[in-house]
Amino acid sequence: MKKTNVIVTGKSYLAPGIISLWIKEEEMAKEAKPGQFLSIYCRDKSRLLPRPISICDVDPENGVLRVVFRIAGAGTEELSKAAIGDLLSVLGPLGNGYDLREGCALLIGGGIGIPPMLFLAKELSKELTKEQMTVVLGYRDQNLFLAKEFEAFAEVVIATDDGSVGIHGTVIDAVVSNEIFAEQVYACGPTPMLRGVKTFAEKAKIPAQISLEEHMACGIGACLACVCQSNEVDTHTNVKNKRICKDGPVFDSEEVILA
């Protein structure tokens, strides 16, 4: 983990408002684990806080990492304007990442929670065959992104809010209607989706790791801005909450309460 300036080495637009950037930072590329994130700072001094963005892919041999993000406000709008050759100030890799476990894997990504699942699918594919991994991706509409890139590693099922592609409904609707077999669930997406994943997995008695998000300031566990409620007293905070940036963002679904 370090803070440094990195150079943008690749850029593409995946869908309206969805940007993919490759950045060069050899140590970070070696160190990064699926589910970890980078804090990327804006240049505009009126925007003080870094934007936490999950790592979508790494290529350690070439010392590069990929982030894919949605333009959600002025900060990500500014980051979307970064061009190849530009420098970005980055802190990371941050957070714990997914614990890669044995067993047939079901990866569930919703919206801008999809990018980290690609890095995860790639890593899991070192142990699992394509038949042992299913990826369920939820989108708002037909503006898909990254879906094709998962096909090298897994069976891919699509769900859309408006029914324009794949199943008309939620990712859980897609899991249930396809009767997908899984021994491990890995998920990242908006809180309502994660609530659905938690309920589904706990009912089906399948261990699920879910990646949470919250507004962050420091990104390293000092400021206690981004906490989530936990069932047990946490050893660090000494109260029933956990720091998403440091103890997470990935948690076992059973250890956290999604309010």
Add this chain to the structure above:
Amino acid sequence: MNMKVTIAGVELKNPVMTASGTFGSGAEYAQLTDLNKLGAVVTKGVANVPWPGNATPRIAETYGGMLNAIGLQNPGIDLFVKRDLPFLRQFDTKVIVNVCGHTTEEYLEVVERLAGEPADLLEINISCPNVKEGGIAFGQDPKAVEAITREVKRVAKQPIIMKLSPNVTDITVMAKAAEAGGADAISLINTLTGMKIDIHKRSFALANKTGGLSGPAIKPIAVRMVYQASHAVQIPVIGMGGIMTWEDACEFMLAGATAVSVGTANFVNPNAAVEIAEGLEQYAKELGISEIRELIGAVKE
């Protein structure tokens, strides 16, 4: 070039410290910056028992600043003394423990508990805007400021810094009240109470509705209050509020601060406080100043 400053008999190697609440107890930041280069680390507020803090969202970015309503989440004095103080004592820096409470008794319990512990100074937080009881309730009434200061001083074994709120009509009244109660120093400003509304959702950006505004947006208010307070009392003033650069720190010292705290800037640059200390030293050398103390209150009237 002598960078040392003294607060209530405690000598700091330089006048730059971290602001309470932005730096935890230093463990996380120690991976990104050198605590040995700081004048002091000021810990996040600690209470007699663990506090769970407020609901999320707890922070929101604003133009040139941020709002926070963490709600003084802390692990409680027992774990703090067992884990956090020993960690900080490994470093060659002074340790200032920030103390919070809902009631006078709770403050006193923490202060008494710290009596035998290796803390160099205690900072009493009577200015948190984000908790319903305690905090700012003590800091907006001069009689209450004086009373709590006196009570704390009665039991404290370490020198006491009273941390003042800017959410008052006249900061000099509060500064004088702290001095009258026997405070060894005062620190200011804590955050300014603010609010942000998301116009698309028509909801408050923070679960707590209001939060404390910090960052460069508040710096001119902080400089003004440090100037006023330092002219109203004889005890040392620790200045803070939006310090991002050594130039900002210099401004606070010229206004009358003996030392400065760096808060929100840590989130922008984890090495900010160290860079500010180094920048101040470089500046003083270039000016040919032999003692950094010469800057304190040296603004030309």
